[in-house]
Amino acid sequence: MDIINIVLLGIGAFLLGACPFSLWVGRFFLRKDIRNYGDANPGAWNVLRAGGRKAFALALILDVAKGIPFILIADLLFKLTLSALLTIGFCAILGHVFSPFLRFRGGKAVAVTFGVLVALPQRDMFFALVVFIIISVLFIEVHAWVVMIGTIGSLTFLIITGISIAEIVFMTGILFIFAFRYFSELKTKPGYKGVLVNLFQAVRR
Secondary structure, eight states, X not given: OHHHHHHHHHHHHHHHHHOOHHHHHIIIIIOSOGGGXXXXXXXXXXXXXXXXXXXXXXXXXXXXXXXXXXXXIIIIISOOOHHHHHHHHHHHHHHHHTOGGGTTOOOOOHHHHHHHHHHSSOOHHHXXXXXXXXXXXXXXXXXXXXXHHHHHHHHHHHHHHTOOHHHHHHHHHHHHHHHHHTTTGGGSOOOSOOHHHHHHHHHHO
């Protein structure tokens, strides 16, 4: 019975994750195709680049939120295992990356990944990723490298602490997805002039 529930919830999570809310928000509120801006990604940051702060906030909330519902259903209603929750969460992320609504050309999945991590009953991965991304932002300039180094740091933390094999496998999958989606941008050097370095240089002047 659990297998059927996992499959059905996984399909639901995939379809919800596949919904390009940022693209729809851009079209409805800004009357613009956000893929014509920035990195041509159908994500919330390009809503901001298209010129809508309020629309950006809404798009970001929706992109984060779509990673949450089916994990909560699986956890609170069906009491599924952590491995099952991670599988369902990964389906939501895959839906965002390979959206059938966009001919399987989706977004970079950072926001929906945070939504998935927020929904999980264990908070270790969420806090580890947040901490390492904050550290990366302080020193690294290129956004793609901030995401990658933050994810690698989180994965390293999980491996060292040995909290859960399922979490390690999940975070490894996330790392590969980010590497795939940010591949072209990762060809650029990280640029070791993050917030902290820029602040230090400003003080010295």
